[in-house]
Amino acid sequence: DVKVTQSSRYLVKRTGEKVFLECVQDMDHENMFWYRQDPGLGLRLIYFSYDVKMKEKGDIPEGYSVSREKKERFSLILESASTNQTSMYLCASSLSSDSARRVDFNYGYTFGSGTRLTVV
Amino acid sequence: AQTVTQSQPEMSVQEAETVTLSCTYDTSENNYYLFWYKQPPSRQMILVIRQEAYKQQNATENRFSVNFQKAAKSFSLKISDSQLGDTAMYFCAFRPPNSGYALNFGKGTSLLVTP
Secondary structure (H helix, E strand, C coil), rough: CCCCCEEECEECCCCCCEEECCCCCEECCCCEEEEEEEECCCEEEEEEECCCCCEEEEEEEECCEEEEEEECEEEECCCCCCHHCCCEEEEECCCHHHHHHHHCCCCCCCCCCCEEEEEE | EEEEEECCCCCEEEECCCECCEEEEECCCCCCCEEEEEECCCCEEEEEEECCCCCCCCCCCCEEEEECCCCCCCCEEEECCCCCCHHHEEEEEEEECCCCCCCCEEECCEEEEEE
């Protein structure tokens, strides 16, 4: 069964700390994504990556950075955590368009189960 | 940028009844993909149904079906014979055709199925 694993389900950090959120997928997917989910705002894209060492900014990249050193792992980094970064963070992965066309046009995402981060 | 609008923040339906969740989107693309995702209290996002824009036939998955109106840029989800386990947040999402492009999500509709 395909899987996206996020390292922590709940996390509490202090203001100013450097925070690492880890995401690992075992499906050999090319694309990986980080979203944050807030009530009434839905899912907003922070960063995504379509290949190893490649990254693209999403809609709300400020205060975040990412790292993708290996295909299966995509890390989200909060350089200096602030209280307005308290949120649910969701990682997802997907096939590239070329790969998806070979697999019944499966362009959907597979999501992790989320990390609820509280910054105090 | 493409936008996805879900105009119903909350909905309620009785068990065994039918409910329709609305979604509209804005794009200049001709070929794209649309999805409905379900997020139950467990927080795990689950793909419910997907639709390719070039297909005129509406997608169906068991009790879930869509009404895809390309000209109107509308993509509603119909849940028939609602079950208590359908209680969840439902997100409509849009994906352009190019490799690496991310999904754009609506703000979600919270659906409560009551006995």
